[in-house]
Amino acid sequence: xxxxxxxxxxxxxxxxGPGIRTAVFMQGCILRCRxxxxxxxxxxxxxxxxxxxxxxxxxxxxxxxxxxxxxxTVSGGEPLLQAEFLAEFFKLLxxxxxxxxxxxxxxxxxxxxxxxxxxxxxxxxxIKHTDGKEYDSLCGLPEGSGLYNKVLDFLEYCSAAxxxxxxxxxxxxxxxxxxxQVTALKTLIDKYKPEKAELLAYxxxxxxKWERLGLDxxxxxxxxxDDKKMKELNRIxxxxx
Numbered sequence: 001x002x003x004x005x006x007x008x009x010x011x012x013x014x015x016x017g018p019g020i021r022t023a024v025f026m027q028g029c030i031l032r033c034r035x036x037x038x039x040x041x042x043x044x045x046x047x048x049x050x051x052x053x054x055x056x057x058x059x060x061x062x063x064x065x066x067x068x069x070x071x072x073t074v075s076g077g078e079p080l081l082q083a084e085f086l087a088e089f090f091k092l093l094x095x096x097x098x099x100x101x102x103x104x105x106x107x108x109x110x111x112x113x114x115x116x117x118x119x120x121x122x123x124x125x126x127i128k129h130t131d132g133k134e135y136d137s138l139c140g141l142p143e144g145s146g147l148y149n150k151v152l153d154f155l156e157y158c159s160a161a162x163x164x165x166x167x168x169x170x171x172x173x174x175x176x177x178x179x180x181q182v183t184a185l186k187t188l189i190d191k192y193k194p195e196k197a198e199l200l201a202y203x204x205x206x207x208x209k210w211e212r213l214g215l216d217x218x219x220x221x222x223x224x225x226d227d228k229k230m231k232e233l234n235r236i237x238x239x240x241x
Contacts, residue, residue, distance in 0.1 A: 006050060023072075026082055027041055038209070056096075066099070100122070135151075
């Protein structure tokens with residue numbers, strides 16, 4: 001019997017997809033994103049181990065709060081690392097009529113992920129950058145990892161499967177806050193036509209966790225982007241607003 005490793009569960013989550021949701025955070029990630037606010041999910045294994053049925057029993061108790069728009073979102077860490085387990089979990093949710101969503105970096109793409117997507121209603125995809133080299137640097141990977149191309153393959157597959165898509169990008173000053181970078185992101189938006197696209201301002205909420213874990217937070221001298229910059233970039237991404 002497959003078991004999953006769960007970092008934590010947040011009830012009444014309102015920022016992890018449409019409506020009121022339960023957000024399940026999986027343990028383990030292959031990325032080391034420089035601004036990650038959940039570095040305690042990096043290590044694979046650990047956390048709370050459970051079966052898909054046991055996790056289902058935990059979240060089903062909140063179904064009356066989901067209404068027509070809410071449901072369950074699985075995030076991380078990187079949930080796609082545990083795709084086989086999550087396919088079993090999502091299959092139970094779908095049988096119960098509960099909306100399912102994945103909040104992912106798209107960093108894993110294989111047959112197990114494709115199976116999971118069959119039971120996934122919404123994909124919330126975090127696009128880190130539009131340049132492969134900068135993508136690797138921002139995610140703490142060696143240059144030439146091929147991650148960006150893998151993310152695009154994942155995006156292409158989700159689009160071809162006509163999955164509901166939300167695309168997000170965290171704007172980090174000095175890294176991806178240029179007009180050219182956001183214009184390139186807009187090209188992706190125009191091609192794949194997600195239901196929703198948004199820019200999120202980088203914040204330092206995770207810095208204390210990095211320090212507690214003895215990890216080097218390389219963005220400690222980087223301040224969040226100001227409102228003027230975010231409005232400027234948002235006008236590029238969503239010119240009609």
